[in-house]
Amino acid sequence: MKVLQLIDSLNAGGAERVAVNYANSLVPRIEVSYLCSTREEGLLKTSLSKDVHYLFLNKKYTLDFKAISKLHRFIKRHGIDIVHAHASSFFLATIIKILHPKLVVIWHEHYGNREKTSSINKFILKISSHFFSGIIAVNDSLKTRSEHKLLAKKVYVLSNFPTINLELKTTTLHGESGKRIVCLANLRPDKDHINLLKAFNSILNTYNDWSLHLIGAFSDDECYHAINGFIEYNKLDNHVFVYGSCSDVHHILRQSTIGVLSSKSEGLPLALLEYGLAGLPVIATKVGDCNKVVSNKDEGILVEPKNDKVLAEALLTFINDVDLTRHVAKKLNNKITSSFSESSTMETLMNIYKKHQK
Template sequence: MKVLQLIDSLHAGGAERLAVNYANALSPRIEKSYLCATREEGLLKDSISKDVEYLFLNKKSTFDFKAINKLFLFIKTNRIDIIHAHSSSFFLATIIRILNPKIDLIWHEHYGNRAQTSIFNKFVLKSCSYFFSSIITANNSLKSRSEKKLVVKKVYVLPNYPVIDASLKTTRLHGVSNKRIICLANLRTDKDHINLLNAFFEVRALKSDWTLHLVGHYNEDDYYKTIKKFILQQHLENHVFIYGSRPDVYHILSQSAIGVLASKSEGLPVALLEYGLAKLPVVATNVGDCKNVISNNAEGILVDAQNSKELAEALLVYINDLDLRNKVAENLHLKVMSTFSETNVMKSLLNIYKNHQK
């Protein structure tokens, strides 16, 4: 069996990490594993296993015929059986599927905020779904939505899982040791950093020696400028730090005391699992499948989305109780290790692939 993971970029986002993790984990388990980045490369390129064959298309537009032909020939030459398309790469994958009807196309839905996209984008996705062999989703709500809104018979739920490379140690966080709050999330509106900043502003008023660290890819867009403006207006320049994408996630987490996610929407955030793997106590908004990771107060604290006061209060609970932080961190670590493992996910994924090979 030969399988290609298709992803738009290799920036360090959740879907991108999962595509690389899948390609790497599959390489010893199938005949040949491939990975293709369509539009941009990024930090995750260095994480690709030497046993995975990699292709970069450098696609410039929706109908970049040179890139489409390059991918078509690559798939044909290597006799690839399955395209596993992640997130928005489904459109290019559909074109290839039309050109090569014998190939199986599996779409992986990661985007918890899909319902808020434009009518046109929903129409395009539904039209493309006629060509999907099946869909994989990160949680049951995404599965239900896919079954209702798209034209496909087989929809599976497959949880995300974390992989952290402990060998990389390049980033040094600012601030005081054991008094750092980390947020691993690309700077996008659905991650709601403004909610987090409002909460941290309240925290800082009571705990002035604590700092907040934002790690994730960003563009010089209006959202990023809004975040920077907030930091300057509230005089948080020495308390809130933006790092961009970084490859040494485990090293960054090892320097942190509390992990936080303030999202308005999610599927199953990989960052939440990475916090657990690194033994951090976690405060997260109760969106997507966060409740399946943090199922009780002994594993973390869930708060309502877009409620900065509740988020601040939860952070202060951990800030004020080191023993509680240590207990919760250990509980979450055990949960992630037992429930969200590469071995379990790969077994389920291979069964899905094999169902299409019969």
């Protein structure tokens, strides 16, 4: 079996980390594991195993015929059996399927906010789904939506799994040790960093020695300017730090005290699993499958989305009770290592591949 993971970039986002994790984990399990980044390279390129065969297309346009031809030739030359397309790479995978009819295309749905995408995007995805051999969704709600809205006959649920890279140690967090709140999420509207900033700003009245650390890719767009504007307006420059995309996630989390996600929508966020694996107490919003990771009060705190007051209360709960933070961090760590393991996830993935291999 020869499998290629297809992803639009190697920036340090959730879908991108999943694609890299899958490519690396498949190395000992299949004949050859490949990964293709279509539009951009990025920090995660350094996380790829040397045994993963890598291709970069440098795709410039939606219909970039040079990039399409390059990928088609690559698949034909290497005899690739399965293309596992992640997130927005589905359109290119569909074109390649049309050019190479025997190819198996599995599409991986990571995006919990799919319903809010444009009508044309939904239409293109629906037409493309006719060519998918199967769809993998990261939670039950995305599975149900894919079954009702798309045309693929088989839809599966497969949880993400976190990994640890102990070698990468490049980022040093600002702020006082033991008093750092971290948010591992690209700076996009659905991650609702403004809600988190409002909550954090309110607790500074009592705890002005704590700091907030935003880890994630950003663009020079309205969302970034809103976040930056809030920081400047509220004079938070000495308390809130924006790092951009970072590859040494585990090293960053080991320097942190509390892990937070304030999203309006999610699938099953890899960040929560990484928080738990790193031994952090977790606060997250009740969206997507966050409740499957933090399923009770012994594993963390879940709060309503878009409500900075309850988020601030949750932060204060952990700040004021060190014994509680240790307890929930340990419980969540035990759950992540037992229920979201690499071995169980890859066994399920291999079974999906085998069902569709011709």
